[in-house]
Amino acid sequence: MSHPVALKRALISVSDKTGLIEFAQKLAARGVEILSTGGSAKAMREAGLTVKDVADVTGFPEMMDGRVKTLHPAVHGGLLALRDNDEHLAAMQAHGIGPIDLLVVNLYPFEETVAKGADYADCIENIDIGGPAMIRAAAKNHGFVSVIVDVQDYDALLAELDANDDHTTMGFRQRQAQIAYARTAAYDAAVSTWMAGAIGEETPRRRAFAGTLAQGLRYGENPHQQAAFYVTGDTRPGVASARQWQGKELSYNNINDTDAAFELVAEFDPANGPACAIIKHANPCGVAQGATAIEAYKRAFDCDTTSAFGGIVALNQPLDGATAEEIVKIFTEVVIAPDADEDAKRIFAAKKNLRLLTTGGLPDPTAAGMTFRQVAGGFLAQGRDNGHVTRDALKIVTERQPSEQELNDLLFAWTVAKHVKSNAIVYARDGATVGIGAGQMSRVDSTRIGRRKSEDMAETLGLAQPLTIGSAVASDAFFPFADGIEALAEAGAKAVIQPGGSMRDDEVIAAANRLGLAMVFTGQRHFRH
Known part of the structure:
Protein backbone atom coordinates (compact mmCIF):
# COMPACT_ATOMS: atom_id res chain seq x y z
CA MET A 1 0.00 0.00 0.00
CA SER A 2 3.04 2.28 -0.02
CA HIS A 3 2.96 2.42 -3.82
CA PRO A 4 1.57 5.39 -5.78
CA VAL A 5 -2.18 5.16 -6.34
CA ALA A 6 -3.86 6.26 -9.57
CA LEU A 7 -6.67 8.76 -9.06
CA LYS A 8 -9.61 7.56 -11.12
CA ARG A 9 -12.73 8.19 -9.00
CA ALA A 10 -13.52 10.99 -6.54
CA LEU A 11 -16.39 11.77 -4.18
CA ILE A 12 -16.90 15.50 -3.62
CA SER A 13 -19.37 16.83 -1.04
CA VAL A 14 -18.58 20.27 0.37
CA SER A 15 -20.36 22.96 2.35
CA ASP A 16 -17.73 25.59 1.54
CA LYS A 17 -17.76 25.76 -2.26
CA THR A 18 -14.85 28.18 -2.55
CA GLY A 19 -12.71 27.11 -5.53
CA LEU A 20 -14.88 24.04 -6.12
CA ILE A 21 -15.63 24.52 -9.82
CA GLU A 22 -12.07 25.22 -10.92
CA PHE A 23 -10.80 22.30 -8.85
CA ALA A 24 -13.42 19.89 -10.20
CA GLN A 25 -12.73 21.02 -13.76
CA LYS A 26 -9.06 20.19 -13.35
CA LEU A 27 -9.91 16.75 -11.97
CA ALA A 28 -12.34 16.10 -14.82
CA ALA A 29 -9.69 17.13 -17.34
CA ARG A 30 -7.55 14.30 -15.97
CA GLY A 31 -10.35 11.81 -16.62
CA VAL A 32 -11.42 11.51 -12.98
CA GLU A 33 -15.02 10.34 -12.49
CA ILE A 34 -16.82 12.61 -10.00
CA LEU A 35 -19.47 11.45 -7.55
CA SER A 36 -21.31 14.07 -5.53
CA THR A 37 -24.36 15.03 -3.48
CA GLY A 38 -26.91 17.81 -3.15
CA GLY A 39 -25.67 21.36 -3.57
CA SER A 40 -22.18 20.32 -4.64
CA ALA A 41 -23.52 18.21 -7.48
CA LYS A 42 -25.89 21.00 -8.54
CA ALA A 43 -23.10 23.61 -8.60
CA MET A 44 -20.79 21.42 -10.65
CA ARG A 45 -23.52 20.47 -13.14
CA GLU A 46 -24.44 24.11 -13.62
CA ALA A 47 -20.79 24.71 -14.53
CA GLY A 48 -21.07 22.05 -17.23
CA LEU A 49 -19.36 19.19 -15.44
CA THR A 50 -20.51 15.58 -15.64
CA VAL A 51 -21.37 14.41 -12.14
CA LYS A 52 -22.84 11.15 -10.87
CA ASP A 53 -25.19 11.37 -7.89
CA VAL A 54 -24.29 9.31 -4.84
CA ALA A 55 -27.96 8.30 -4.80
CA ASP A 56 -27.41 6.53 -8.12
CA VAL A 57 -24.49 4.65 -6.58
CA THR A 58 -26.27 3.63 -3.39
CA GLY A 59 -29.67 3.01 -4.95
CA PHE A 60 -31.24 5.13 -2.21
CA PRO A 61 -32.36 8.76 -2.53
CA GLU A 62 -31.28 11.43 -0.08
CA MET A 63 -33.79 11.36 2.75
CA MET A 64 -34.69 12.93 6.08
CA ASP A 65 -33.78 16.43 4.90
CA GLY A 66 -30.40 15.22 3.69
CA ARG A 67 -29.46 13.62 6.99
CA VAL A 68 -29.10 10.27 5.22
CA LYS A 69 -27.30 10.19 1.91
CA THR A 70 -23.72 8.85 2.22
CA LEU A 71 -24.19 6.45 5.15
CA HIS A 72 -24.24 3.38 2.91
CA PRO A 73 -21.96 0.38 2.18
CA ALA A 74 -21.60 1.47 -1.44
CA VAL A 75 -19.86 4.62 -0.20
CA HIS A 76 -18.00 3.33 2.83
CA GLY A 77 -17.05 0.11 1.09
CA GLY A 78 -15.48 2.16 -1.70
CA LEU A 79 -13.53 4.18 0.85
CA LEU A 80 -12.50 1.38 3.23
CA ALA A 81 -11.70 -1.53 0.90
CA LEU A 82 -8.09 -2.68 0.92
CA ARG A 83 -7.08 -2.90 -2.71
CA ASP A 84 -4.44 -5.55 -2.02
CA ASN A 85 -6.82 -7.84 -0.10
CA ASP A 86 -8.46 -10.53 -2.23
CA GLU A 87 -11.41 -10.93 0.15
CA HIS A 88 -12.11 -7.19 0.03
CA LEU A 89 -11.89 -7.18 -3.75
CA ALA A 90 -14.25 -10.17 -3.96
CA ALA A 91 -16.76 -8.41 -1.69
CA MET A 92 -16.61 -5.30 -3.86
CA GLN A 93 -17.18 -7.42 -6.95
CA ALA A 94 -20.07 -9.33 -5.38
CA HIS A 95 -21.89 -6.21 -4.20
CA GLY A 96 -21.10 -3.89 -7.07
CA ILE A 97 -19.01 -1.51 -4.98
CA GLY A 98 -16.62 0.71 -6.91
CA PRO A 99 -13.41 2.04 -5.33
CA ILE A 100 -13.19 5.71 -4.34
CA ASP A 101 -9.65 7.04 -4.65
CA LEU A 102 -10.25 10.60 -3.45
CA LEU A 103 -12.64 12.04 -0.88
CA VAL A 104 -13.15 15.82 -0.81
CA VAL A 105 -15.35 16.89 2.10
CA ASN A 106 -15.63 19.97 4.25
CA LEU A 107 -18.14 19.88 7.02
CA TYR A 108 -21.39 21.60 7.86
CA PRO A 109 -20.49 25.05 9.26
CA PHE A 110 -21.12 24.20 12.90
CA GLU A 111 -18.55 26.61 14.35
CA GLU A 112 -19.86 29.47 12.21
CA THR A 113 -23.44 28.67 13.23
CA VAL A 114 -22.53 28.87 16.92
CA ALA A 115 -20.56 32.08 16.37
CA LYS A 116 -23.65 33.70 14.83
CA GLY A 117 -25.58 33.03 18.03
CA ALA A 118 -27.97 30.49 16.50
CA ASP A 119 -30.47 28.78 18.74
CA TYR A 120 -30.09 25.24 20.07
CA ALA A 121 -32.08 23.57 17.29
CA ASP A 122 -30.13 25.29 14.52
CA CYS A 123 -26.82 24.34 16.11
CA ILE A 124 -27.90 20.71 16.39
CA GLU A 125 -29.00 20.68 12.74
CA ASN A 126 -25.54 21.90 11.70
CA ILE A 127 -23.74 18.95 13.28
CA ASP A 128 -22.39 16.94 10.35
CA ILE A 129 -22.63 13.15 10.64
CA GLY A 130 -21.96 11.67 7.21
CA GLY A 131 -19.03 13.98 6.54
CA PRO A 132 -16.94 13.00 9.57
CA ALA A 133 -17.78 9.31 9.01
CA MET A 134 -16.48 9.45 5.44
CA ILE A 135 -13.44 11.50 6.41
CA ARG A 136 -12.43 9.03 9.11
CA ALA A 137 -12.96 6.09 6.76
CA ALA A 138 -10.85 7.63 4.00
CA ALA A 139 -8.14 8.69 6.44
CA LYS A 140 -7.97 5.21 7.95
CA ASN A 141 -7.52 3.74 4.49
CA HIS A 142 -4.87 6.27 3.47
CA GLY A 143 -2.83 3.42 2.05
CA PHE A 144 -5.13 3.71 -0.96
CA VAL A 145 -7.34 6.79 -0.52
CA SER A 146 -6.53 10.50 -0.48
CA VAL A 147 -8.70 12.80 1.64
CA ILE A 148 -8.99 16.58 1.36
CA VAL A 149 -10.81 18.52 4.08
CA ASP A 150 -9.48 22.05 3.52
CA VAL A 151 -9.96 24.23 0.44
CA GLN A 152 -6.34 25.34 0.80
CA ASP A 153 -5.19 21.79 -0.05
CA TYR A 154 -6.82 21.68 -3.51
CA ASP A 155 -3.67 23.06 -5.11
CA ALA A 156 -1.50 20.66 -3.12
CA LEU A 157 -3.39 17.70 -4.55
CA LEU A 158 -3.17 19.03 -8.09
CA ALA A 159 0.57 19.59 -7.64
CA GLU A 160 0.92 16.03 -6.34
CA LEU A 161 -0.87 14.68 -9.42
CA ASP A 162 1.30 16.79 -11.72
CA ALA A 163 4.45 15.48 -10.10
CA ASN A 164 3.40 11.82 -10.14
CA ASP A 165 1.60 11.20 -13.44
CA ASP A 166 -1.90 11.47 -11.92
CA HIS A 167 -0.97 9.29 -8.95
CA THR A 168 -0.71 10.11 -5.24
CA THR A 169 2.20 8.99 -3.10
CA MET A 170 2.01 7.41 0.33
CA GLY A 171 3.68 10.43 1.94
CA PHE A 172 1.03 12.77 0.54
CA ARG A 173 -1.81 10.52 1.65
CA GLN A 174 -0.34 10.21 5.14
CA ARG A 175 -0.09 13.99 5.53
CA GLN A 176 -3.65 14.46 4.36
CA ALA A 177 -4.91 11.74 6.69
CA GLN A 178 -3.31 13.48 9.66
CA ILE A 179 -4.92 16.78 8.63
CA ALA A 180 -8.26 14.99 8.25
CA TYR A 181 -8.19 13.43 11.72
CA ALA A 182 -7.20 16.77 13.24
CA ARG A 183 -10.17 18.37 11.50
CA THR A 184 -12.71 15.85 12.78
CA ALA A 185 -11.18 16.07 16.25
CA ALA A 186 -11.47 19.86 16.21
CA TYR A 187 -15.04 19.60 14.93
CA ASP A 188 -16.06 17.22 17.69
CA ALA A 189 -14.27 19.41 20.23
CA ALA A 190 -16.32 22.39 19.06
CA VAL A 191 -19.54 20.43 19.32
CA SER A 192 -18.82 19.03 22.78
CA THR A 193 -17.65 22.40 24.12
CA TRP A 194 -20.74 24.15 22.80
CA MET A 195 -23.03 21.47 24.18
CA ALA A 196 -21.43 21.61 27.62
CA GLY A 197 -22.19 25.32 27.72
CA ALA A 198 -25.68 24.88 26.30
CA ILE A 199 -26.68 22.42 29.01
CA GLY A 200 -24.82 24.17 31.82
CA GLU A 201 -22.19 21.46 32.35
CA GLU A 202 -19.35 23.40 33.99
CA THR A 203 -16.96 20.48 34.46
CA PRO A 204 -17.63 17.96 31.70
CA ARG A 205 -16.08 14.54 32.14
CA ARG A 206 -13.94 15.09 29.06
CA ARG A 207 -12.90 18.46 27.69
CA ALA A 208 -11.35 18.94 24.29
CA PHE A 209 -10.13 22.00 22.46
CA ALA A 210 -8.36 22.57 19.18
CA GLY A 211 -6.72 25.25 17.08
CA THR A 212 -5.71 25.99 13.51
CA LEU A 213 -2.13 26.91 12.70
CA ALA A 214 -1.80 30.66 12.18
CA GLN A 215 1.97 30.71 11.85
CA GLY A 216 5.04 28.73 12.67
CA LEU A 217 7.32 30.64 15.02
CA ARG A 218 11.09 30.79 14.87
CA TYR A 219 11.22 29.58 18.46
CA GLY A 220 9.38 29.78 21.75
CA GLU A 221 10.29 31.65 24.90
CA ASN A 222 13.91 30.66 24.20
CA PRO A 223 15.75 29.75 20.99
CA HIS A 224 16.03 26.05 21.90
CA GLN A 225 12.22 25.69 22.15
CA GLN A 226 10.02 24.92 19.15
CA ALA A 227 6.80 26.92 18.91
CA ALA A 228 3.80 27.76 16.76
CA PHE A 229 0.76 30.02 17.03
CA TYR A 230 -2.69 28.43 16.73
CA VAL A 231 -6.03 30.24 16.57
CA THR A 232 -9.34 28.90 17.81
CA GLY A 233 -11.74 30.91 15.68
CA ASP A 234 -12.89 32.91 18.71
CA THR A 235 -14.13 36.32 17.54
CA ARG A 236 -12.78 38.13 20.62
CA PRO A 237 -10.76 41.12 19.31
CA GLY A 238 -7.08 40.77 20.04
CA VAL A 239 -3.74 39.64 18.74
CA ALA A 240 -5.17 36.53 17.05
CA SER A 241 -7.63 38.51 14.96
CA ALA A 242 -5.57 41.66 14.47
CA ARG A 243 -4.29 43.02 11.18
CA GLN A 244 -0.53 43.56 11.14
CA THR A 359 -8.08 44.95 15.91
CA GLY A 360 -11.24 46.83 14.96
CA GLY A 361 -12.47 46.77 18.55
CA LEU A 362 -11.75 45.90 22.16
CA PRO A 363 -12.34 42.59 23.94
CA ASP A 364 -15.11 42.64 26.52
CA PRO A 365 -13.37 42.34 29.91
CA THR A 366 -16.57 41.08 31.51
CA ALA A 367 -17.17 38.27 28.99
CA ALA A 368 -17.06 34.67 30.11
CA GLY A 369 -14.54 32.27 28.63
CA MET A 370 -12.02 29.59 29.51
CA THR A 371 -8.27 29.64 30.01
CA PHE A 372 -6.01 26.59 30.03
CA ARG A 373 -2.61 25.74 31.42
CA GLN A 374 -0.72 22.51 30.93
CA VAL A 375 0.71 20.59 33.87
CA ALA A 376 2.46 17.24 33.90
CA GLY A 377 -0.11 14.65 32.96
CA GLY A 378 -2.97 17.04 32.29
CA PHE A 379 -4.15 20.61 32.09
CA LEU A 380 -5.97 23.08 34.27
CA ALA A 381 -9.10 24.79 32.98
CA GLN A 382 -10.70 27.82 34.56
CA GLY A 383 -13.02 30.66 33.69
CA ARG A 384 -11.43 33.89 32.50
CA ASP A 385 -10.87 36.37 35.34
CA ASN A 386 -13.72 38.73 34.44
CA GLY A 387 -14.30 39.90 37.99
CA HIS A 388 -14.98 43.58 38.63
CA VAL A 389 -15.89 45.65 41.63
CA THR A 390 -17.88 48.86 41.81
CA ARG A 391 -17.87 51.59 44.40
CA ASP A 392 -21.07 50.26 45.86
CA ALA A 393 -19.38 46.91 46.52
CA LEU A 394 -16.46 48.41 48.47
CA LYS A 395 -16.38 48.04 52.25
CA ILE A 396 -14.58 50.82 54.08
CA VAL A 397 -12.94 49.23 57.13
CA THR A 398 -10.82 52.06 58.59
CA GLU A 399 -11.57 55.12 60.66
CA ARG A 400 -10.40 57.42 57.87
CA GLN A 401 -12.68 57.53 54.86
CA PRO A 402 -11.03 57.68 51.42
CA SER A 403 -11.52 60.92 49.54
CA GLU A 404 -13.28 61.03 46.17
CA GLN A 405 -9.93 61.20 44.35
CA GLU A 406 -8.54 58.38 46.44
CA LEU A 407 -11.56 56.22 45.59
CA ASN A 408 -10.97 56.89 41.89
CA ASP A 409 -7.32 55.96 42.21
CA LEU A 410 -8.07 52.90 44.31
CA LEU A 411 -10.38 51.52 41.64
CA PHE A 412 -7.86 52.40 38.93
CA ALA A 413 -5.05 50.63 40.80
CA TRP A 414 -7.32 47.64 41.48
CA THR A 415 -8.06 47.32 37.76
CA VAL A 416 -4.36 47.30 36.92
CA ALA A 417 -3.46 44.89 39.75
CA LYS A 418 -5.71 42.28 38.15
CA HIS A 419 -3.17 42.11 35.29
CA VAL A 420 0.02 42.08 37.37
CA LYS A 421 1.68 38.80 38.28
CA SER A 422 1.22 37.82 41.93
CA ASN A 423 2.20 38.98 44.41
CA ALA A 424 1.04 42.29 42.95
CA ILE A 425 1.24 45.79 44.40
CA VAL A 426 0.20 48.82 42.32
CA TYR A 427 0.70 52.44 43.43
CA ALA A 428 -1.44 55.00 41.56
CA ARG A 429 -2.08 58.73 41.52
CA ASP A 430 -4.50 60.73 39.40
CA GLY A 431 -5.30 57.85 37.05
CA ALA A 432 -1.74 56.68 36.43
CA THR A 433 0.50 54.04 37.93
CA VAL A 434 3.49 55.46 39.80
CA GLY A 435 5.04 52.22 41.03
CA ILE A 436 4.45 48.52 40.37
CA GLY A 437 5.80 45.52 42.26
CA ALA A 438 5.20 42.18 40.52
CA GLY A 439 5.80 38.47 40.76
CA GLN A 440 7.45 38.31 44.17
CA MET A 441 7.23 35.52 46.70
CA SER A 442 6.63 38.10 49.43
CA ARG A 443 3.96 40.80 49.25
CA VAL A 444 6.21 43.07 51.29
CA ASP A 445 8.93 42.67 48.65
CA SER A 446 6.48 43.70 45.93
CA THR A 447 5.59 46.72 48.05
CA ARG A 448 9.25 47.70 48.35
CA ILE A 449 9.99 47.13 44.67
CA GLY A 450 7.13 49.40 43.63
CA ARG A 451 8.37 52.07 46.00
CA ARG A 452 11.95 51.76 44.76
CA LYS A 453 10.88 52.10 41.13
CA SER A 454 8.96 55.26 42.02
CA GLU A 455 12.00 56.67 43.78
CA ASP A 456 14.16 55.95 40.74
CA MET A 457 11.64 57.64 38.44
CA ALA A 458 11.47 60.71 40.71
CA GLU A 459 15.21 61.09 40.24
CA THR A 460 14.94 60.54 36.48
CA LEU A 461 12.11 63.04 36.09
CA GLY A 462 13.63 65.59 38.46
CA LEU A 463 10.80 65.42 40.97
CA ALA A 464 11.20 66.63 44.51
CA GLN A 465 9.78 63.41 45.90
CA PRO A 466 8.52 60.02 44.63
CA LEU A 467 4.91 59.92 43.53
CA THR A 468 4.12 57.08 45.92
CA ILE A 469 3.79 59.84 48.51
CA GLY A 470 0.07 60.52 48.66
CA SER A 471 -0.74 57.56 46.43
CA ALA A 472 -3.48 54.95 46.48
CA VAL A 473 -2.39 51.31 46.45
CA ALA A 474 -3.95 48.05 45.29
CA SER A 475 -2.95 44.59 46.46
CA ASP A 476 -4.22 41.65 44.42
CA ALA A 477 -4.71 39.54 47.57
CA PHE A 478 -5.06 40.17 51.28
CA PHE A 479 -2.23 41.28 53.56
CA PRO A 480 -1.49 38.32 55.85
CA PHE A 481 0.37 40.54 58.32
CA ALA A 482 0.52 44.20 59.26
CA ASP A 483 4.07 44.52 57.87
CA GLY A 484 2.73 45.06 54.35
CA ILE A 485 0.59 48.00 55.49
CA GLU A 486 3.57 49.42 57.37
CA ALA A 487 5.70 49.19 54.22
CA LEU A 488 3.03 51.04 52.23
CA ALA A 489 2.90 53.79 54.84
CA GLU A 490 6.69 54.09 54.67
CA ALA A 491 6.31 54.61 50.91
CA GLY A 492 3.91 57.48 51.57
CA ALA A 493 0.67 55.78 50.52
CA LYS A 494 -2.56 57.22 51.94
CA ALA A 495 -5.20 54.70 50.82
CA VAL A 496 -5.29 50.94 50.23
CA ILE A 497 -7.63 48.59 48.38
CA GLN A 498 -7.39 44.87 49.03
CA PRO A 499 -9.66 41.81 49.13
CA GLY A 500 -9.65 41.27 52.88
CA GLY A 501 -10.30 37.84 54.34
CA SER A 502 -7.07 37.28 56.27
CA MET A 503 -7.12 35.66 59.71
CA ARG A 504 -5.33 38.82 60.83
CA ASP A 505 -7.59 41.39 59.19
CA ASP A 506 -8.12 43.02 62.59
CA GLU A 507 -4.37 43.51 63.02
CA VAL A 508 -4.05 44.91 59.48
CA ILE A 509 -6.96 47.30 60.00
CA ALA A 510 -5.52 48.41 63.33
CA ALA A 511 -2.18 49.14 61.64
CA ALA A 512 -3.92 51.19 58.93
CA ASN A 513 -5.77 53.19 61.61
CA ARG A 514 -2.58 53.75 63.56
CA LEU A 515 -0.79 54.98 60.42
CA GLY A 516 -3.67 57.16 59.22
CA LEU A 517 -4.45 55.16 56.06
CA ALA A 518 -7.87 54.72 54.52
CA MET A 519 -8.54 51.11 53.55
CA VAL A 520 -11.32 49.37 51.63
CA PHE A 521 -12.06 45.69 51.11
CA THR A 522 -13.34 44.28 47.81
CA GLY A 523 -14.18 40.74 48.89
CA GLN A 524 -12.55 39.58 45.65
CA ARG A 525 -8.96 38.74 44.81
CA HIS A 526 -7.04 38.68 41.53
CA PHE A 527 -4.19 36.17 41.71
CA ARG A 528 -2.39 35.94 38.38
CA HIS A 529 0.25 33.25 38.05
Missing part, protein backbone atom coordinates in the same frame (compact mmCIF):
# COMPACT_ATOMS: atom_id res chain seq x y z
CA TRP A 245 0.37 46.59 9.08
CA GLN A 246 4.15 46.35 9.13
CA GLY A 247 7.20 44.78 10.71
CA LYS A 248 8.56 41.27 10.92
CA GLU A 249 6.51 38.36 12.19
CA LEU A 250 5.55 38.38 15.83
CA SER A 251 7.55 36.10 18.09
CA TYR A 252 6.19 33.81 20.80
CA ASN A 253 6.99 36.40 23.48
CA ASN A 254 5.57 39.23 21.35
CA ILE A 255 2.25 37.41 21.02
CA ASN A 256 2.06 36.61 24.72
CA ASP A 257 2.93 40.15 25.80
CA THR A 258 0.69 41.82 23.22
CA ASP A 259 -2.25 39.77 24.41
CA ALA A 260 -1.53 40.78 28.01
CA ALA A 261 -1.29 44.45 27.06
CA PHE A 262 -4.51 44.53 25.07
CA GLU A 263 -6.52 42.62 27.66
CA LEU A 264 -5.36 45.11 30.29
CA VAL A 265 -6.12 48.29 28.33
CA ALA A 266 -9.55 46.92 27.38
CA GLU A 267 -10.50 47.22 31.07
CA PHE A 268 -10.76 50.98 30.47
CA ASP A 269 -13.92 51.97 28.63
CA PRO A 270 -13.06 54.33 25.73
CA ALA A 271 -16.16 56.33 26.63
CA ASN A 272 -14.29 57.41 29.77
CA GLY A 273 -11.29 58.62 27.79
CA PRO A 274 -8.02 57.31 26.36
CA ALA A 275 -5.95 54.76 28.24
CA CYS A 276 -2.54 53.26 27.57
CA ALA A 277 -0.77 50.17 28.92
CA ILE A 278 2.91 49.40 28.42
CA ILE A 279 3.86 45.76 29.00
CA LYS A 280 7.23 44.10 29.49
CA HIS A 281 7.53 40.34 30.05
CA ALA A 282 3.75 40.00 30.57
CA ASN A 283 3.70 42.58 33.38
CA PRO A 284 2.65 46.23 33.07
CA CYS A 285 5.46 48.70 33.61
CA GLY A 286 3.09 51.64 33.20
CA VAL A 287 -0.65 52.22 32.81
CA ALA A 288 -2.45 55.54 32.62
CA GLN A 289 -5.52 57.42 31.52
CA GLY A 290 -5.37 60.87 29.98
CA ALA A 291 -7.32 63.58 28.21
CA THR A 292 -5.67 62.48 24.95
CA ALA A 293 -3.94 59.32 23.76
CA ILE A 294 -0.55 61.04 23.80
CA GLU A 295 -1.11 62.19 27.38
CA ALA A 296 -2.11 58.67 28.42
CA TYR A 297 1.03 57.26 26.75
CA LYS A 298 3.36 59.82 28.34
CA ARG A 299 1.93 59.24 31.79
CA ALA A 300 2.21 55.45 31.41
CA PHE A 301 5.76 55.83 30.11
CA ASP A 302 6.78 57.99 33.06
CA CYS A 303 5.99 55.20 35.51
CA ASP A 304 9.08 53.25 34.41
CA THR A 305 10.98 54.68 31.42
CA THR A 306 13.70 52.05 31.65
CA SER A 307 11.41 49.01 31.46
CA ALA A 308 9.32 50.58 28.68
CA PHE A 309 12.26 50.21 26.27
CA GLY A 310 11.50 47.29 23.95
CA GLY A 311 8.02 46.91 25.41
CA ILE A 312 4.49 46.50 24.06
CA VAL A 313 2.15 49.50 23.89
CA ALA A 314 -1.63 49.04 23.89
CA LEU A 315 -4.24 51.76 23.48
CA ASN A 316 -7.99 51.61 24.04
CA GLN A 317 -8.66 54.16 21.26
CA PRO A 318 -7.38 54.61 17.70
CA LEU A 319 -3.75 55.59 17.40
CA ASP A 320 -3.14 59.09 16.03
CA GLY A 321 -0.07 60.67 14.47
CA ALA A 322 0.94 62.73 17.50
CA THR A 323 0.94 59.68 19.76
CA ALA A 324 2.81 57.64 17.16
CA GLU A 325 5.46 60.38 16.98
CA GLU A 326 5.94 60.14 20.73
CA ILE A 327 6.07 56.32 20.76
CA VAL A 328 8.85 56.10 18.17
CA LYS A 329 11.19 58.17 20.34
CA ILE A 330 12.27 54.88 21.93
CA PHE A 331 12.42 51.33 20.59
CA THR A 332 9.06 49.60 20.93
CA GLU A 333 8.36 46.04 19.81
CA VAL A 334 4.60 46.18 19.15
CA VAL A 335 1.79 48.73 19.23
CA ILE A 336 -1.78 47.41 19.31
CA ALA A 337 -4.92 49.53 19.10
CA PRO A 338 -8.45 49.30 17.76
CA ASP A 339 -7.38 51.38 14.74
CA ALA A 340 -4.71 53.80 13.51
CA ASP A 341 -4.92 56.88 11.31
CA GLU A 342 -2.85 57.44 8.18
CA ASP A 343 -0.42 59.78 9.95
CA ALA A 344 0.36 57.10 12.53
CA LYS A 345 0.89 54.47 9.83
CA ARG A 346 3.19 56.82 7.92
CA ILE A 347 5.28 57.58 11.01
CA PHE A 348 5.58 53.91 11.92
CA ALA A 349 6.49 52.96 8.34
CA ALA A 350 9.94 54.44 8.91
CA LYS A 351 10.51 51.99 11.78
CA LYS A 352 10.86 48.63 10.05
CA ASN A 353 11.20 46.62 13.27
CA LEU A 354 8.10 48.13 14.90
CA ARG A 355 4.92 46.09 14.46
CA LEU A 356 1.58 47.87 14.28
CA LEU A 357 -1.56 45.80 14.94
CA THR A 358 -5.15 46.99 14.65
